[in-house]
Amino acid sequence: MGMFSKSTEYAIRAVFYIAKSTQLGRKVGIKEIASNIESPEAFLGKILQELSKNGIIRSIKGPNGGFYLTEEEMNKKLIEVVKAIDGDNIFTGCGMGLQQCSEKYPCPLHNEFKAIRNDLTRMLNRITLSQFNDELILGNLNLNRFKVEE
């Protein structure tokens, strides 16, 4: 695996897609999101459910329903998405998996990992869900295989 679980990878791509769609004035359904971020549809449904429960995205059922963000969610930070799905083990846990690793009884890599984890945490705390809307709309950034204009 990479840095995050697959679930979290899908979650990150999905929130950026939803943010962009909201900026374009449209709610989006699971099907559309899934096909645009290349994730399994039903599985993504579960993930969006979880994000919704955690107040990271909003949803409305029924015709013209779908997922969207308000200004409030637009300003949330990416770290909330990661924590909602993967929990915060990656931010707090010992790099070598020791339960009891601490400043007082450190594992060999304690400080090394702390530095890297802090960088990761800072980065995820800095990025907002709306941050890439414009570039995504312009097609300078992508959430799947293709640039928008191709």
Add this chain to the structure above:
Amino acid sequence: MGMFSKSTEYAIRAVFYIAKSTQLGRKVGIKEIASNIESPEAFLGKILQELSKNGIIRSIKGPNGGFYLTEEEMNKKLIEVVKAIDGDNIFTGCGMGLQQCSEKYPCPLHNEFKAIRNDLTRMLNRITLSQFNDELILGNLNLNRFKVEE
């Protein structure tokens, strides 16, 4: 999960324990390693097998057998351990899980992740297997619950 898989966490702890034991002039068996790094015995066996196949540790069967390192392995870098068990997806893959993420068609977090991954890679490329031997022997660092002198 944390940054690495459980298998890799066990592997890292095990190689440091083996390195330290070699420095103390002793080969060590699976049972001893497992109890000292708090990992399941048989599972650890599999992991050590894999490390052995990859030339990261050495082993001898039979009485007085066990696992150990030569100078050659002592100087290997931790990144080899991680790559042997988890592969190199964490070093090369897209943070958001996109297959096609590249400099030309970057995902939104492309550069952010690159920075963090580079830090991680540099760190693992810097740490040698023997690096913590002295401090482990002194008990200033630990691979399980306890300081050595307690």
Add this chain to the structure above:
DNA sequence: TTAATAAAAGACAAAATTATCTTTTATTAA
């Protein structure tokens, strides 16, 4: 109200990871 739409919820299934148990092979020492 009824039909259609779309998310939520629940049950289930496949795949990957983690873990255990048994048999085989190599090595040593008596």
Add this chain to the structure above:
DNA sequence: TTAATAAAAGATAATTTTGTCTTTTATTAA
């Protein structure tokens, strides 16, 4: 050469993660 030791190898099992399918609930529009 035999018995004991210890890793290697193979088979199997449990758990977690990932993924699918069906039913229910909320909402809308006709």
